[in-house]
Amino acid sequence: MSEKITENDLILQRKTKLAELRSEGNAYPNDFRRDSLSEALHAQYGEFDNETFEANPKHVSVAGRIMLQRIMGKASFITLQDMDGQIQAYLRSNDLPEGQYENFKTWDLGDIAGISGKLFKTKTGELTIHADSVRLLTKSLRPLPEKHAGLVDTEQRYRKRYLDLLTNEDSLKVFKLRSQIIGEIRSFFGEQDYLEVETPMMHSVLGGAAAKPFTTHHNALDMDLYLRIAPELYLKRLVVGGLEKVFEINRNFRNEGLSTKHNPEFTMLEYYTAYADFEDQMIFIESLFKSVTERVLGSSVVETNDHKYDFSKPFKRLTLIGAVAEKLSVKEEDLRKREVLESLAKKSHLEDYKDLSEGRLLFELFEAEVEESLDQPTFITGYPKEISPLSRISDDDPDFVDRFELFIGGKEIANGFSELNDPEDQADRFKAQVEQKASGDEEAMEYDADYVEALEYGLPPCAGVGIGIDRLVMLLTGAPSIRDVLLFPQLKSKD
């Protein structure tokens, strides 16, 4: 937390300048108002020539951070950066009020300034503000990273994201895109009459997913609570309550390892649709992905690095057992035999495979051997009942449930199923989870009696889906690590 604050000459020089500013009045004014943003000016006036500007002068005020400066005696150019982009200003000693140019010469890269003046084009045709007034709005006490390379050190980019955003345009782009993606998802659901809700982040009963939780304590209630691992059971209570189309975009917390695909807190979209099943949801996801990519990227074809995904086409569909059979070159019917599963599990170095049920063995084989190879969008269906305690039993086979997971680029992107709305079956499944927990499965759920009671009032037939937003953003931006799409990824404290 308290990384040692390093004082060096560069900072001391700037502090001396700040002291001078303080002695002249308020060093942190907040009465400058801009009327223009940089990119908007380029868009509106980029094609103008100086004749046009002379006939029809445009006076503008902009504000931003000084990123570059070119000082030539009694005239200078500076590059100002705002939320929109960058614009150049031309400061000429003779054209500024008494003393302003001399003050400007004491400013540093990274200082925040307000500039007013008329637009013109330089010799080389660059749109520039010919300043008639300049003001220092905020003194920067620390030097910015190197002006061309930007901030490169990965650790510093994560710990001091503000410097990364200021100096690395690509990084800023990723987070702008992330915001647009989430915005378009909201629009898509809104257009289809889904209601957006927020459900509790602090749960007294653990459920909704197989994961290890974070625990916390409420002092006034003297009660231990879990940070939620999933919002599922609350959202389905809302479906019982008549919110037949409902969604939530919010954080989940899982107390597990970190990797390029995992951060302890991550953003999940979950939605539920009454009178729909998992097959309907697969089609819905296809249209969601097509729509979001078209609206955000302008095309349903996403090309990043050496991968290409066309979201205008229906996704591939495979069964879990079929995918494992194909990958390991075994017959599907053999994958129903315990001895075959065990020998494959041994070959795949699965831990404690002798203690696992057949369904879990199959699932873990899939995770170990198949998942990573599913590059093109693929729905996997046919999940075993025992690893899906909230899913509806398949009408075709009582050992399996009506569930799918979506894989793209070797990563799990979505998980959905027809919901189990039989309260007696749900009670039995919770009991099985409690037994698994008792026998050492830290990821098993707890018995949620209140949820079973809600089901007893009647949950309409429905289906729900969870989509990992961070992984979706990785996919659409080509980011190789989840840390590149999280503004402040979890890192170890340096103390």
Add this chain to the structure above:
RNA sequence: GGGCCGUUAGCUCAGUCGGUAGAGCAGUUCGCUUUUAACGAAUUGGUCCUGCGUUCGAGUCGCAGACGGCCCA
């Protein structure tokens, strides 16, 4: 948890065989009224991640640790 790689000036990076720690940018000073990574000249700036060890001598070699990255389970 294991393996590999990295950590040197504010930033980006060099650093030979173990022998006085370097460059570019930024900063400071001077010059320069259309520059664009502005330019020219001079110049300041170091806990070489931390600790211990080997050695006459360690940024460099060894051991332990911290943090980060990638890969594996």
